[in-house]
Amino acid sequence: MNFLAHLHLAEPTPESRLGSLLGDFVKGLPWDERYSPAIWQGIMEHRHVDVFTDAHPAWKRSRDILPEGLRRYAGIVVDIYYDFFLHRHWNRFSPNLELNDFIASVHEDLEGILDQAPAVAREAIEAMMEQSWLLEYSTLEGIDRTLHRVSQRSPILISIFETSEILSGQLPGMEKHFLAFYPDLLAYMPNLRDEIRAGRKAELSA
Numbered sequence: 001m002n003f004l005a006h007l008h009l010a011e012p013t014p015e016s017r018l019g020s021l022l023g024d025f026v027k028g029l030p031w032d033e034r035y036s037p038a039i040w041q042g043i044m045e046h047r048h049v050d051v052f053t054d055a056h057p058a059w060k061r062s063r064d065i066l067p068e069g070l071r072r073y074a075g076i077v078v079d080i081y082y083d084f085f086l087h088r089h090w091n092r093f094s095p096n097l098e099l100n101d102f103i104a105s106v107h108e109d110l111e112g113i114l115d116q117a118p119a120v121a122r123e124a125i126e127a128m129m130e131q132s133w134l135l136e137y138s139t140l141e142g143i144d145r146t147l148h149r150v151s152q153r154s155p156i157l158i159s160i161f162e163t164s165e166i167l168s169g170q171l172p173g174m175e176k177h178f179l180a181f182y183p184d185l186l187a188y189m190p191n192l193r194d195e196i197r198a199g200r201k202a203e204l205s206a
Helices: 003-009 014-022 037-055 057-063 068-088 099-111 119-130 140-151 155-167 171-205
Strands: none
Touching (some): 003 068, 003 171, 014 119, 037 171, 057 068, 057 171, 068 140, 068 171
């Protein structure tokens, strides 16, 4: 999943929100002294969410819309479009929380704890806040800008920008995939959270 979804899935605490964004930046085994247990919890949730996502049949159907040569980028491209659909259906999944209020709360929490992030993650999160990426995902124009920005990170990612035109006529189908997938992911989160915490307790008592 992309930034907005990971933050939506996180618990509403600074540590959980930061951890939910660090899963792509932090490597190695968890629970060491690099981060607090609460941040590690968020990192581990991120990792498991990514595994769940990649294995879900509905997400795979979205992946398979892409031409075979571009499917290697599905973990980036589909997840970005899924943030667009999360925007579109925000009131369905968070009926008691306005999206703008959520984003403001996220920014406030992250600003207070960002010094605990590694440098490369801190730069990305600062850019996310300063350039309003979480709001940018609300329009297809914003998605195009996001795909272009990602495609500029490395020569091997250049072709990612092509996916915007390829998928332009496929969005209704992809939206159905998202609506089949995301409720399953939300239902998975409480058990996942408990399993990660139980696993840590078992390690400490071993």
